[in-house]
Amino acid sequence: MWRRQMPANRLDLRLGGFYDSPSVAVRYGRAVVVSGIAPGYPGATGAVNVEYNCVVCVKQVPDTKRIMGEAMKEDGTVNRAALPAIFNPEDLNALEEALAIRDAHGGTVTVMTMGLPAACEVLRVAMFRGADRGILITDRRAAASDTLATSYILSQAIKKLKPDIVLCGRQAIDGDTAQVGPQLAEKLGMPVITYLERLLSLEGDRITVQRNVGGGFEVVRCKLPVLVTVMETANMPRPPAARKTMKFKKARSRAEVEAAAEQLLMGDYENYTAELQAGEVEKYCEKLRVAGLLIEQWSLDDIEADLNWCGREGSPTKVHRIQSVVLKGGQYKEYPPSEQGAAELVAELIKDHAIG
Amino acid sequence: MIDVNRQGEVWVFAEAEDGRLSDVPLELLGKGRQLAEVLHVPLAAILLGAPGVGALADRLVACGTDKVYVAAHEKLAHYQAVSYARVICHLIHQQAPQIVLYGATPMGRDLAPTVASAARCGLTADCTDLQIGDHKPPGSENVHKNLMFQIRPAFGGNIIATIVNYDRWPQMATVREGVMVMPQDQQGRTGQIVTAEVREVLKDVDPPLEILESIRRDKKVNLKAARAIVAGGAGVGSRENFQLIWDLANCLGAAVGGSRAAVDLGFVDHDHQVGQTGTTVRPALYVACGISGAVQHRAGMQEASRILAINTDRDAPVFQVAHMGIVGDMNVVIPKLIKAIRHGTSESVLA
Numbered sequence: 001m002w003r004r005q006m007p008a009n010r011l012d013l014r015l016g017g018f019y020d021s022p023s024v025a026v027r028y029g030r031a032v033v034v035s036g037i038a039p040g041y042p043g044a045t046g047a048v049n050v051e052y053n054c055v056v057c058v059k060q061v062p063d064t065k066r067i068m069g070e071a072m073k074e075d076g077t078v079n080r081a082a083l084p085a086i087f088n089p090e091d092l093n094a095l096e097e098a099l100a101i102r103d104a105h106g107g108t109v110t111v112m113t114m115g116l117p118a119a120c121e122v123l124r125v126a127m128f129r130g131a132d133r134g135i136l137i138t139d140r141r142a143a144a145s146d147t148l149a150t151s152y153i154l155s156q157a158i159k160k161l162k163p164d165i166v167l168c169g170r171q172a173i174d175g176d177t178a179q180v181g182p183q184l185a186e187k188l189g190m191p192v193i194t195y196l197e198r199l200l201s202l203e204g205d206r207i208t209v210q211r212n213v214g215g216g217f218e219v220v221r222c223k224l225p226v227l228v229t230v231m232e233t234a235n236m237p238r239p240p241a242a243r244k245t246m247k248f249k250k251a252r253s254r255a256e257v258e259a260a261a262e263q264l265l266m267g268d269y270e271n272y273t274a275e276l277q278a279g280e281v282e283k284y285c286e287k288l289r290v291a292g293l294l295i296e297q298w299s300l301d302d303i304e305a306d307l308n309w310c311g312r313e314g315s316p317t318k319v320h321r322i323q324s325v326v327l328k329g330g331q332y333k334e335y336p337p338s339e340q341g342a343a344e345l346v347a348e349l350i351k352d353h354a355i356g
Numbered sequence: 357m358i359d360v361n362r363q364g365e366v367w368v369f370a371e372a373e374d375g376r377l378s379d380v381p382l383e384l385l386g387k388g389r390q391l392a393e394v395l396h397v398p399l400a401a402i403l404l405g406a407p408g409v410g411a412l413a414d415r416l417v418a419c420g421t422d423k424v425y426v427a428a429h430e431k432l433a434h435y436q437a438v439s440y441a442r443v444i445c446h447l448i449h450q451q452a453p454q455i456v457l458y459g460a461t462p463m464g465r466d467l468a469p470t471v472a473s474a475a476r477c478g479l480t481a482d483c484t485d486l487q488i489g490d491h492k493p494p495g496s497e498n499v500h501k502n503l504m505f506q507i508r509p510a511f512g513g514n515i516i517a518t519i520v521n522y523d524r525w526p527q528m529a530t531v532r533e534g535v536m537v538m539p540q541d542q543q544g545r546t547g548q549i550v551t552a553e554v555r556e557v558l559k560d561v562d563p564p565l566e567i568l569e570s571i572r573r574d575k576k577v578n579l580k581a582a583r584a585i586v587a588g589g590a591g592v593g594s595r596e597n598f599q600l601i602w603d604l605a606n607c608l609g610a611a612v613g614g615s616r617a618a619v620d621l622g623f624v625d626h627d628h629q630v631g632q633t634g635t636t637v638r639p640a641l642y643v644a645c646g647i648s649g650a651v652q653h654r655a656g657m658q659e660a661s662r663i664l665a666i667n668t669d670r671d672a673p674v675f676q677v678a679h680m681g682i683v684g685d686m687n688v689v690i691p692k693l694i695k696a697i698r699h700g701t702s703e704s705v706l707a
Contacts, residue, residue: 062511185437185470186474191437193565213572218570219569315478316524323515324516337682345693349662352662355584
């Protein structure tokens with residue numbers, strides 16, 4: 001008889017125990033198209049109390065500063081186990097900037113990420129910090145996308161949201177390319193302001209920003225909608241809020257529920273049926289939805305993406321070779337920390353014309 | 357996106373601002389020259405700016421270009437991604453170059469992705485080396501000959517990736533500042549100046565950004581041009597103690613550098629930062645004092661011809677890239693070095 005009751009309860013346990021909790025049905029998102037400014041912004045100039053809808057693009061990245069063990073496996077692929085996954089640091093600054101805009105003007109903050117279902121973690125963390133809505137774009141056909149394909153996929157998703165401001169971190173610490181922001185802007189047909197250091201003002205449909213241009217800064221003004229990329233120096237991200245953390249730690253996407261159900265039913269050949277699994281996943285997702293805890297999940301079909309521009313097919317750049325970094329020391333010679341040692345070392349440098 | 361064009365030229369985007377060429381495009385011309393010679397095609401520069409910008413073309417020719425495409429227009433007076441990308445895409449479709457290189461500067465990293473997106477071609481960021489080689493895609497018998505190998509560190513410098521783009525051309529890359537050797541001007545070199553007609557292309561382009569203020573300050577220190585650099589890290593201990601680093605640098609006629617840790621701790625200004633997020637340097641001599649040598653730092657200095665490491669910790673990773681080392685307290689070692697240098701160099705003058 002446990003066949004009927006098994007998955008719901010056990011699935012719930014596996015996912016952190018939301019099922020039986022007395023969670024109130026609270027919607028965490030507002031419709032993004034609701035806005036103080038009409039799309040296209042005619043006549044929006046000079047409007048008072050305008051709300052802004054922001055979309056923040058975030059990425060889950062391996063923590064390249066805290067590498068445990070070898071970064072590469074022997075077969076030349078990246079050893080993800082050696083690289084703990086974190087919220088890309090500058091994406092937190094982008095999120096903070098969006099939250100600050102909402103605090104000051106009202107509106108919504110929607111966080112979007114593309115990746116494996118595990119990337120939902122960054123969406124949850126964003127909700128802990130105050131984001132209204134999280135969207136996961138996940139699809140096997142998006143695997144191996146380079147920056148061009150990634151920006152195409154993100155642009156298709158963002159077009160559905162019609163935001164006033166799109167925010168990205170300046171760059172992600174795994175690739176350090178800083179390319180997706182400008183490429184996304186080009187695909188959306190929006191102007192891009194890279195390297196935001198300070199948001200100076202937001203009035204009506206005009207944004208004024210101080211941007212860092214290496215040796216110095218620029219103050220630029222631009223009409224919305226706009227895409228900005230945010231620097232680490234722009235702000236200090238707020239910490240996660242306790243109440244929001246308690247609530248949204250149970251938020252899940254359908255893919256996560258599916259993965260948990262699969263794990264649970266694995267090995268239980270006697271009772272397993274695809275219908276049972278699908279049925280339980282459906283039931284659980286519905287419960288999450290009612291509680292406002294179902295993280296939206298979009299596939300490439302949902303965003304009407306042209307598959308020719310996605311994944312490996314849509315990526316012009318290909319990896320030819322990956323090498324672990326081999327430090328080259330060449331010939332190393334050590335000198336003692338004495339007067340004699342210092343004199344010998346300096347004599348060597350002079351002899352080789354390194355100094356003198 | 358254009359088709360593979362084996363006769364296509366090698367292009368370098370000649371970044372210029374306020375009527376002045378930046379260093380990076382000049383560095384790129386040295387590398388571009390090598391690539392063009394292997395491929396037996398001309399090397400060209402693309403120069404955009406306000407009317408009159410063509411005056412900068414001579415310098416580009418002296419640094420090794422065979423051709424300069426000059427696009428002069430009022431709408432190009434100040435850099436904006438939209439207008440610059442429109443012109444470059446137009447030229448790409450018209451001339452079908454096989455390679456386009458940009459400096460990995462704030463401008464280049466803003467412009468190149470915009471061009472790549474509009475042209476739907478590949479782009480590799482922050483390359484530290486470029487080579488020509490053959491590529492065989494896995495599971496295919498088809499060998500693509502003479503592609504540009506775009507070589508760059510990734511995963512925080514823990515791996516080196518070689519990227520290729522064999523079908524959707526041009527092959528584009530941004531190249532990190534300071535990693536390519538700047539060619540010497542050759543006076544009397546001649547090249548072809550081609551005036552690009554862009555009036556029609558820019559007719560319906562309205563640069564979206566209003567530039568209200570633009571403050572540029574020259575960096576306090578030019579680490580890239582320094583022949584010798586003395587750098588300090590967290591091990592120096594304090595801003596006051598960093599004076600030792602300045603003293604040794606003065607004595608050597610060297611520039612002062614710092615690791616990210618030293619900059620974050622406020623021992624020295626950000627302009628002095630060497631490493632992945634700072635400046636990449638390749639001096640003849642690099643003295644690392646109290647720097648443990650995290651990968652991010654090593655990525656920015658391991659190309660130095662000679663690295664001297666001074667650290668109390670014999671196991672510090674910096675010793676893996678060092679050519680010479682002293683295991684000891686820099687507070688003791690540096691004064692001894694200064695004394696030895698004063699003594700040694702005065703002797704070498706006499707000799």
